[in-house]
Amino acid sequence: MGYRTDFGRDHHRPLAVFASPGRYVQGPGATWELGTELKRLGLSGPVLFIAGGTARRTLAPIWQDTLPPVGVTPVVEAFAGECSEQEINRLVARAATQPFSAVVGAGGGKASDTARAVADELDLPVVITPTLASTDSPCSALSVIYTNGGAVEGFRFYNRHPLLLLVDTEVVARAPKRQLVAGFGDALATWFEARSCRQSHGCNVVGGYPTTTATALAKLCCDILLADGPAACSAVDAHATTPALERIVEANNLLSGLGFESGGLALAHAVHNGISEIPASHAMLHGEKVAFGLHTQLVMEGQPQSEIQEIYSYCRSVGLPTTLQQIGINPDDDEAIQRIAERTVIPGESSHNEPFEVTAAAVADAIRAADQQGRAYIN
Incomplete structure (x- = not known):
């Protein structure tokens, strides 16, 4: 008697999928351990580092000291600042001049997005070493592609996640507080979007149903943000690493990254993509726009005023926007x-993971109502 091997073959319901980077390392001075971690992963020889300005100034000297003794040769290329098709193509052409064993993205969210795209083009593993805790992108297997002018142009999705995510919290503690706070905005939306996605039985970013694990991590992310956000801001003001900052960095990078990708996105990030169509918003950071998208989502969902007021109050206390202005x-x-x-509700956008029909007219009303509540709260 044989065993069945066709379970689920005739079912069209997506499977539950949870995805994550291969290894996560965080703490003060973690940069000094990068060589050890790369060696553990079996990487050696020339490695292409796509590095933002802070990474080149503060981390590159450590790479040059610590990587050659373990057999890794860092080749540092400056990131031009925008994750655009033009920048990706430029770096791929640069990489064609010699063989590399891996790509390392060092900097903010756009640097890591670009490194993932370049690694995918070259069919190489990617390692991410953020200098900020400003977005939840470092964990993921996707890149947001922007025009050279800063508008969202599209997305790239990859079959492989980063082999390693290594976060040096001493570097994060010295970064501008605005960057950390923007990370709060990006991460704060994670739970509320995952909740909506689960209610609607929508698919997550990796194409499956959200697991209970992903939803629980998204909720934990929110709990840490609400508990530790103000104390983490004080730590950054003092350029100090503290337990509160460590928990917040983990929430911004790891919990939010796992929560959004495996838990699912909904209206908040779709509104962000719409806001990015407006040139006047390009000076704002990703998480600042997501924060307003979250206000819009909560209003549109008709959530209890107690919950909406809690989020408005939190955003005001840490410095996240609550109004269109x-x-x-x-x-x-x-x-x-x-x-x-209209951009928020284009076909395929995450706004359609809400547990009700989402129209442009309803989104416009929710934007105006959210802005009005935000202004009233300030006054």
Whole structure:
């Protein structure tokens, strides 16, 4: 009697999928352990480092000292600042001049997005070493692609996650506080979007149903942000690493990364993508725009005022925007609001993971109502 091997073959329901980077390392001075970690992963020889300005100034000297003794030769290439097709193509062409064993992305979210794209083009493993805790992108297997002008152009999805994510919290503690706080905005939305995705039985970013694990991690992420956010801000003001900052960095990078990718996205990030269509918003950071997207989502979902007020209050306490004006948009500009709303609901956008039909008209109303509540709260 044989065993069945066709279980699920005739079912069209997606499987639950949880995805993650291969290894996560965090702490003060973690940069000094990068060589050990690369050796553990079996990487050696020339490695292409795509590095932002802070990484080149503060980390590159450590790489040059510590990597050659373990057999790794760092070849550092400056990241030009925008994760665009033009920048990806430039770096791929640069990498064609010699064989590399891996790509390391060092810097903010756009540097890591670019490194993932370059590694994918070259069919190489990728390692991410963030200098900021400003977004949840470092863990993921996707890149947000922008135009050279800063508008969201599209997304790239990859079959492989980073082999390693290594976060030096001494570097994060010295970064501008605004960057950390923007990370709060990106990470704060994680739980509320995962909750909506689970309610609607929507798929997560990796194409499966959210696991219970992913949803639980998204909730833990929110709990840590609400508990430790203000104390982490104080630590960064003092350029100090503290337990509160360590927990927040883990929430911004790891918990939010796992929570958004495996838990699913909903309206908040779709509104961010709409806001990015407005040139006046380009000076704002990703997480600042996501924060306003979260306000819009909570209003549109009709969540209890107690929950909405808690989020408004938190955002005010740490310095996240609660109004359109704070993200560079005139609240009386009906054309801009309509443009945001229409971009929010394009086919395939994560707004359709809400447990109800989402229309441009409803999004525009929710944006105006969220802005009005934000202004009332400030006053």
